[in-house]
Amino acid sequence: MSHIYDVVIIGAGPAGCAVAHNLYRQGIKNFLLVDKSKFPREKICGGVLFLETQKFLKEMGLLNEVKARSYEVKRNYNITPYGTILKVRNGNSQDPEFLVLRRKIFDQILLNYIKRLKIPVKENMHIRGLWENNSTIRGVISREGEYIGAKIIVVATGVNSSRFYLKRRHYFQAIGYTGQFENTKFMKNTCYTIYDKDFLPLYGWMVPEADDLVNIGVGLEQPMFSQDKIKKYFERLCSVHFKPYLHEARLVGIARGFPLRYTYRIKDIVDRNILYVGEAGGIVNPVTGEGISQALISGKLAAHAISSFLSNNEQAELTNYEKMVRRRYHTFPWMRLVKSFMNHKLNWRIIETFQGKEGKLPL
Ligand SMILES: Cc1cc2nc3c(=O)[nH]c(=O)nc-3n(C[C@H](O)[C@H](O)[C@H](O)COP(=O)(O)OP(=O)(O)OC[C@H]3O[C@@H](n4cnc5c(N)ncnc54)[C@H](O)[C@@H]3O)c2cc1C
Structure with a gap:
């Protein structure tokens, strides 16, 4: 040296x-x-590249390059534990909610x-x-x-x-278990976030990466997860929540889990x-x-x-x-309260009332 x-x-x-x-x-x-x-x-x-990330990329002069390779998500449907689709914020806008790469x-x-x-x-x-x-x-x-x-x-x-x-040091830990699917029947440029009672306070998701390729996954918090449980929930997400869209779909490669740490x-x-x-x-x-x-x-x-x-x-x-x-x-310390609010299924009735309903997920 x-x-x-x-x-x-x-x-x-x-x-x-x-x-x-x-x-x-x-x-x-x-x-x-x-x-x-x-x-x-x-x-x-x-x-998922939210607005803050895009602002940063603009500062680096990389936004156009990233945009050119990304998929645009224009609608993000949040589904409550009661199967209700919450009203979409920018439902009629053609601007992307976020990019996916x-x-x-x-x-x-x-x-x-x-x-x-x-x-x-x-x-x-x-x-x-x-x-x-x-x-x-x-x-x-x-x-x-x-x-x-x-x-x-x-x-x-x-x-x-x-x-x-x-x-x-002590960090909280969650795990995300995800897989990619092709040949699905999801709407284009649309993302789904599923707040099932078993996943709370986290969620399941479908994030499109291209017109014919989507990423489906489920996140669970410690100490709720075990390898078996998260696999079971992932399978349930595919066979129940997303069943109508996955009849002829194929899993690309294998589904895998990965941890996440936060405080x-x-x-x-x-x-x-x-x-x-x-x-x-x-x-x-x-x-x-x-x-x-x-x-x-x-x-x-x-x-x-x-x-x-x-x-x-x-x-x-x-x-x-x-x-x-x-x-x-x-705001991070306050998020503990937000999460404990989201953790109770009944509170989602309040969220439904305030945000408005768009319909039901066809289960
Ligand atoms: C399932 C899942 C889904 C997620 N989805 C999103 C999302 O959609 N949007 C979002 O904003 N965030 C998402 N996250 C969170 C996001 O992925 C991470 O928070 C983010 O990658 C953190 O970036 P980082 O640079 O700190 O670490 P990382 O991206 O993990 O980079 C760490 C780097 O360090 C290198 N490294 C590690 N150990 C060593 C070593 N000993 N020597 C040399 N190099 C080393 C690794 O090779 C790696 O390149 C998700 C996380 C998970 C688990």
């Missing part, structure tokens, strides 16, 4: 790429972005952009852990035993980040010279499970804090990252 980087970013998903992009914009050049995978790599995700493509677009900026990127580099010496974090160690020195370490490794935490109270996302961004810091919407825009935004805030730290060498500048993220997501 000879070179010491200002920053090493572990993980080149949305969070890591957002840090890299914003460090570059702040004029910082002495940093490295590493990922254990060779891109394009798959990531189990709905691939497979993460394999989305993350590749982000990383290609980073490479175009000539930012040093190392793929296929699995980071084994932090390099600690005399109670000081000096950098990271790769699986091959390479020591990479850095003043600041950014952990952007998503859900499996435990090895990079200096102290024990209502963002804390410990700065620890000494380590910053945790995106899902590694539990920065995921606790109600919807949306994590892409949170990864991008927390990545940007981390880069701002790092840039100030490198100019002033004041630890307070790094600590400020946590304050900024908390301010940005000040």
Whole structure:
């Protein structure tokens, strides 16, 4: 080890790429972005890109490229535990509610952009852990035993980040079990969210990825899920809720589950010279499970804090990252209440009254 980087970013998903992009914009050049995978790599995700994500992409100059590869969802039907379809907010609008893009493509677009900026990127580099010496974090160690020195370490490794935490922490966990289907009979440009009483406070979904390809999945919260239960609910979603649309459908590949971590109270996302961004810091919407825009935004805030730290060498500048993220997501603690409200089937009658009904799902 000879070179010491200002920053090493572990993980080149949305969070890591957002840090890299914003460090570059702040004029910082002495940093490295590493990922254990060779891109394009798959990531189990709905691939829903909400407005916040699109705003961020516009800032990066990537919105048109992403739009050109995405599928537009114009209607999102929410179905209550009573089978009622809630009134659609922008029912008559031709503007998309959101875009959908497979993460394999989305993350590749982000990383290609980073490479175009000539930012040093190392793929296929699995980071084994932090390099600690005399109670000081000096950098990271790769699986091959390479020591990479850095003043600041950014952990952007998503859900499996435990090895990079200096102290024990508690995150809430959910699991999403999803599969892709072709040859279905769903309406085009339409998404369904199913609030079945067994899935509450989470939901089942059908998100279209193309005219002839949809992603169907179900999310359950810990401690409700077991591998058997989630598979059973996924099968029920397909054979009961979506039965009319799946008569001649084919499952593409296999259905698979993947965990998701979140917190209502963002804390410990700065620890000494380590910053945790995106899902590694539990920065995921606790109600919807949306994590892409949170990864991008927390990545940007981390880069701002790092840039100030490198100019002033004041630890307070790094600590400020946590304050900024908390301010940005000040509604997270309240989401516990929202979720406990949604968890009771009867409360959905109140939601039906206030939002209005559009009809019934043909079961
Ligand atoms: C089933 C499911 C559906 C979802 N649907 C949506 C959705 O529709 N919209 C939405 O906004 N969010 C969704 N999410 C949440 C979203 O996928 C995540 O919150 C988001 O990917 C977090 O981004 P990230 O950059 O923090 O982490 P990740 O995207 O997980 O990226 C982490 C990166 O770190 C790398 N890495 C990990 N460990 C190491 C290591 N030791 N060394 C080097 N590299 C490493 C990985 O290879 C990976 O590239 C969903 C999640 C699940 C589980």
